[in-house]
Amino acid sequence: MQRTTRFRPHKVLREDRADGTILLRSGYEIGPVADRTGDWLHQWAGAAPDRVFLAERSGAGWRELTYAAALEQVRAVAAALLARGLGPDTPIMVLSGNGVDHGLLSLAGQYAGIPVVPVAEQYSLIHGAHGRLRHAMELIEPRLVYTVDADQYAEALALDVFDGVEVVATRTGASGATPFSDLLKGDGSADVDVAFAAVTPDTVVKILMTSGSTSNPKGVMTTHRMMCANQTMIADSLPFLRDRPPVIVDWLPWNHVFGGSHNFNMMLANGGSLYIDDGKPVKGLFDRTLENLGMVAGTALFNVPVGFSMMLAALRKDEHLRRMVFSDLDMVFYAGASLPQDVWAGFESMALEARGAVPLMTSSWGLTETAPATMIQQEPTDRSGVVGVPMTGVTLKLIPDADGRCEVRAKGPNIMPGYFRDPQKTAEAFDEEGFFVTGDAMCFVSPGDENKGMRFDGRISEDFKLTSGTWVRAAQLRLDMLACLAPLAADLVITGADRDEIGVMIFPNMAELEAEGYSTDAQEGALADPHLLSDIHRRLAERARDISGSSTRVARAIALAEPPSMPEAEMTAKGNLNFRRVLTRRADLLERLYAESDPCVTRI
Numbered sequence: 001m002q003r004t005t006r007f008r009p010h011k012v013l014r015e016d017r018a019d020g021t022i023l024l025r026s027g028y029e030i031g032p033v034a035d036r037t038g039d040w041l042h043q044w045a046g047a048a049p050d051r052v053f054l055a056e057r058s059g060a061g062w063r064e065l066t067y068a069a070a071l072e073q074v075r076a077v078a079a080a081l082l083a084r085g086l087g088p089d090t091p092i093m094v095l096s097g098n099g100v101d102h103g104l105l106s107l108a109g110q111y112a113g114i115p116v117v118p119v120a121e122q123y124s125l126i127h128g129a130h131g132r133l134r135h136a137m138e139l140i141e142p143r144l145v146y147t148v149d150a151d152q153y154a155e156a157l158a159l160d161v162f163d164g165v166e167v168v169a170t171r172t173g174a175s176g177a178t179p180f181s182d183l184l185k186g187d188g189s190a191d192v193d194v195a196f197a198a199v200t201p202d203t204v205v206k207i208l209m210t211s212g213s214t215s216n217p218k219g220v221m222t223t224h225r226m227m228c229a230n231q232t233m234i235a236d237s238l239p240f241l242r243d244r245p246p247v248i249v250d251w252l253p254w255n256h257v258f259g260g261s262h263n264f265n266m267m268l269a270n271g272g273s274l275y276i277d278d279g280k281p282v283k284g285l286f287d288r289t290l291e292n293l294g295m296v297a298g299t300a301l302f303n304v305p306v307g308f309s310m311m312l313a314a315l316r317k318d319e320h321l322r323r324m325v326f327s328d329l330d331m332v333f334y335a336g337a338s339l340p341q342d343v344w345a346g347f348e349s350m351a352l353e354a355r356g357a358v359p360l361m362t363s364s365w366g367l368t369e370t371a372p373a374t375m376i377q378q379e380p381t382d383r384s385g386v387v388g389v390p391m392t393g394v395t396l397k398l399i400p401d402a403d404g405r406c407e408v409r410a411k412g413p414n415i416m417p418g419y420f421r422d423p424q425k426t427a428e429a430f431d432e433e434g435f436f437v438t439g440d441a442m443c444f445v446s447p448g449d450e451n452k453g454m455r456f457d458g459r460i461s462e463d464f465k466l467t468s469g470t471w472v473r474a475a476q477l478r479l480d481m482l483a484c485l486a487p488l489a490a491d492l493v494i495t496g497a498d499r500d501e502i503g504v505m506i507f508p509n510m511a512e513l514e515a516e517g518y519s520t521d522a523q524e525g526a527l528a529d530p531h532l533l534s535d536i537h538r539r540l541a542e543r544a545r546d547i548s549g550s551s552t553r554v555a556r557a558i559a560l561a562e563p564p565s566m567p568e569a570e571m572t573a574k575g576n577l578n579f580r581r582v583l584t585r586r587a588d589l590l591e592r593l594y595a596e597s598d599p600c601v602t603r604i
Contacts, residue, residue, distance in 0.1 A: 005330045005360040006240045007379050010389045012450040022398040022406070024450060030393035031236050033413070034228040035201050037268060038074075038111045044271040045071035051245065053267070056100050056276040057292065065100055067271070070107070076186035077108035082195055083187035084166070086143055091115040091207065093142040095124045095133075095153055098254050098276045101170045101180050103264070105146055106254070108183075110205040110224070112195045117142065117207045117219070118255040124156035128567020135216050136209055137161040139421060144168060150175035201225035207420050208257055208368050219420030220257075226371040227261055229413035231269035233391040234262075237378040238360075240330050241270045246299045247328075249292050251277035251307075257372040258335055263302055272299075281307035283511065290314050294321050297328045304336040304575075305343065312346045326354035332361045336576075338385040338456070338479050339363070340486070363387055365456060369429070369436060371414040377453055385479075386445055388453040397435045398442070405457055405473075406442050409435035441475075462579065464497035470551050472496055474579075477552055484543050485536065487512045491564070493582050495556075495590060503556035503593045505582065506536070507564060522561035525589055526600035532559060537602040544604055558593045558601050560586070 011027030034040055044051070049068035056063050065073075086092065092109055094102055094116060102118070109116035117140050123133035124147070133156055144166045147153040151173035156162075167177040199205075206222035235241045246267060252259030267274040275296045279288030281304070290311075303311065315322050332347055344361060351358045360380060365387035366372030375396070377388030390396050393413050398406035415436050418426030431437055441460050446452035458475020465471055474494040481492055481504055490509040496502040508527065513520055519529040527533075536557050547553045564570040569581045583590055592598045 006243060007360055008237060008239055009379050010451040010453065012389050014450050020400060022400065024390050024396040024398065026236075026390050026392045026394065028236060028392050030229070030413075031232045033201075033225075033232045034269070036110070036196075036199050036203075036224045037107065037205075037227060037265065038196055038199070039228075040265075040268045041067070041071050041074060041107065041111075044268070048245070048271055051271065052273040054100050054103050054274055054276065056098075057278050062275065062295075063100060065104075070104065073104050073184055074107045074111055075192050077104055077183045078112040078114075078195065079186040079188070079190040079192045080183040081108060081114055081144070082112055082190035082192065084144070086112075086114045088113055088115065088203070090143040091117050091140050093137070093140055093145045094118040094147075094255075095121065095145055095156065096148040097121045098251070098259070098278075099148050099170070100276070101148065102146070102254065105168075105180075105183075106206070106260075111199070112192065113199040113203050113205065115204055115207050115221075117209070118260060119209055120253070120255050122566055124153050126566055127155065128565070130156060130159060132217065132569075134159060134161050136219075139219055140207065146180070147177075149173070150177040199224065201228065202417075204417070206261070208260070209255070210368055218422060218425055220368045220416050221418055221420050222261065222371065223417065226414050226416065227265050228269075229393060230261070230371040230373055231265050233393055233414065234266060234373050234376070235270065236392040237376045238331070240360075241266065241272075244299070246270055246272035246330070247275070247296065248272070248298050248300050248302060249275045249277050249296050250302055251280045251289060252302060252304075257366075257368045258302075262372055281310050286310055286314075290318075290321060294318075294324050297324050299328050300331045300333060301325065301329060302333050302335075305334055305339045308332075308334055308339060308347070309343050312343055312350070315350060316346075322350060322354050326351050326359075329355075329359045331359050334363050334384075340483060341384050344384045365440075365442075366414075367438060367440075369416045370410055370412075370438075371416070374410050374412070374414065375454065381453070385455050386453045387442070387456050389451065395435075397431075397433070404443060404447060406444075406454075407460060408438050408440050408442050410438060411435045466496055466502070466550060467498060467500050468550060470549075472502060472551055477502070477554075480552070481554060484539050488532075488535070491577055493577060493579050494554075495583065495593060499594055501555040501594075502550070502553060503558070504554055505586065505589065505593065506557060506559045507577075508532075508559050510563075520561070523600055525561050525586070526592065526598075527559040527561050528600050533600070533602045537604060540602070541604045556593050556601060556603050558589060558598075560589065 013025045013027050015023040044067040050066050052064045053067045053070045054065045106116045119136050123129045146168045149171045150169035168180055169177040170180045172179050201224050204221045204223050207219040209217040250263050254260030277289050277292045279285045348358050362377045364373045364376040366374040374394050375387050376391055377386045395411045397409040400406045439460055441457040442454040443457045444454055462474040478494050489506045491507045493505045518532045544553055570578055
C-alpha cells in the first residue's frame with residue numbers, strides 16, 4: 001500500500017527483572033527540549049512572523065492571528081496580568097471553550113508564570129453541573145476568570161464563589177465585566193522581560209482538572225518541562241512534523257489534555273497553524289465542522305472515534321470535502337477509544353481513491369498526568385486499537401499477570417509533579433521507584449516482539465469477577481459489544497460484578513431508533529419496544545454462538561430511556577461514561593436487568 005508520510009520505525013529496548021516486571025524504553029534518544037513555551041513563540045515570530053498561528057471563524061471567513069501578532073499580544077496581556085499583582089500563587093480560570101482570546105490568555109499566563117486553569121464549559125452552562133464548577137473554584141481560588149461572553153455565562157458568574165473575583169470577557173454585554181480588549185492594551189508598569197526570565201522548566205503554568213469519574217476532579221499541575229518535553233517526544237516519533245509546518249482544523253476542547261496540550265502545543269512547537277473548529281461531533285453542530293473542514297486543507301486530522309464515524313459518512317457524499325480533507329494529509333490520529341475497524345478501512349480506501357496514498361493512521365496513549373503522549377504507534381499498521389511503543393525519554397514499567405496482561409507505570413520528563421493542593425493523592429500516585437501508577441492495562445500485540453507495540457486493555461479498576469470467580473475484562477468487552485450493537489447503541493455499561501452472568505445497560509442511539517421505526521416509549525426508565533428487544537436478542541445470540549467461556553458471554557440486556565446525565569455525574573466533561581455512577585444512580589434498572597422476568601429485559 002503506497003504511503004507518502006515519512007515515519008520512524010519502532011525500536012524498543014527491553015529489560016526483564018528478576019521479580020517479573022518488565023522495563024521498556026525507546027531505542028532512540030530524546031531530541032533537544034525547549035525550556036518554555038514562550039521560547040517557541042519567539043522562535044516562530046522571528047522565523048515566520050506572517051504565518052497564521054491561531055484562527056477562529058468570523059462571519060463567512062476566519063479571524064487569523066499571525067505569530068508576530070501573537071507574540072506582541074501575549075506580551076501585552078502578560079503585562080496587564082502582572083500589573084494586577086497576579087503570579088505563581090494567583091491562578092486564572094477559563095470558563096468558556098476554545099477561541100483566539102482564550103489562547104492568548106493561556107499563553108500570556110505561561111509567559112509570565114501565572115497558572116491558567118481551563119475548565120469544561122459545561123460546568124458553567126449546565127445548571128445541574130454547577131457543583132463541579134463550585135468544586136473547581138474552591139480548590140483553585142482564582143483571582144481572575146475569563147469567559148468569551150459574560151451574558152451567556154451570567155448564571156454561573158452569579159454564584160457566590162465568584163464574589164471578589166475579577167471577571168474578564170471578550171463580549172461583556174451588560175455584566176460590567178472587564179473587556180478583554182483592556183488586557184490587550186498592556187501596562188507599562190510591569191516588566192514582562194523580568195517575569196519571563198524568571199520562568200523555568202519546572203514552573204507550573206497550567207492546572208488541568210481530571211474528569212472526576214470516581215471522585216471530585218483533581219487538579220493536575222502541568223509544567224513547562226512536561227509540555228515542552230512532550231512535544232519533542234512527539235516530533236521524535238513523527239518526523240514529518242519537522243518537515244513542514246502542520247495545519248489542523250480542530251474542535252477538541254482545551255480544558256482536556258488532548259486538545260489543549262497535545263494539539264495546541266503541536267502547532268506552536270512546530271510553527272503550525274490551528275484553525276479552531278466551532279463545531280463538534282454532535283447533532284446540530286457537526287454540519288459546522290464539515291463546513292470548516294471544507295474551507296481549510298489540513299495536514300493532520302484529529303478526532304475521537306464517533307467523530308471519525310460521522311465524518312466518514314459525510315465524506316462519502318461530498319466530493320469537494322473529500323478533496324479538501326485528503327489533499328494534503330499526513331496523518332489520521334484517533335484517541336479516546338479504539339477506532340472501529342470498518343471506519344479505519346473506510347478512511348484507508350477513501351485516501352487511496354482521493355490521492356493514491358494512505359496517510360499514517362495512528363493513535364497514542366497517555367493521561368492528563370503524562371502531558372499526555374507516552375506511547376505511540378509511530379510506524380504504519382493495518383489495525384485499529386494499537387497504541388504502540390514507548391516514546392523517547394520515557395521508561396515504562398510493566399507488571400504482568402498470569403494472562404500476560406500488564407499493569408502500566410511510567411517515568412519521564414512528561415510526568416506531572418503532583419496534584420494541586422492534594423499531597424495525599426500525589427503520594428498515592430507514585431510507586432516506591434517514582435513511577436506514576438496509571439491504573440491502565442496493556443497487552444503485547446505479538447508476545448515476544450516488543451516492536452509490534454502494545455494495545456490498550458482497559459482500566460484495571462473497571463475489571464470485575466462473576467460469582468464463579470471468573471474475571472471479566474470490562475473495557476475490551478465494552479468495545480466488542482458496541483461493535484455488536486452498532487448503530488443501535490450510542491454507549492453502554494457492562495454489568496455482572498458478583499453476579500452469575502454478564503449483562504449490558506444500553507444507552508440507545510435515539511436518532512437511529514427513530515430512523516429505523518422503533519418505538520421510544522418507556523416503562524419506568526427502560527425502552528419496551530418488542531421489536532427493538534428482539535433485534536438486540538438476535539445480535540446477542542449470534543455473538544454467543546461463537547463464545548465458549550463465561551468471561552465474554554453477554555446474557556442479558558436492557559435499553560435505557562434516559563441518556564447519561566452530566567449534572568448527575570454520569571458523564572464526564574470529556575463525554576465519557578462514569579460507569580460507577582451510572583450503576584449507582586440506576587440501581588433499580590440494574591436490579592431489573594437481573595430479575596427473573598421483566599418485559600424490558602432480553603435474555604439469551
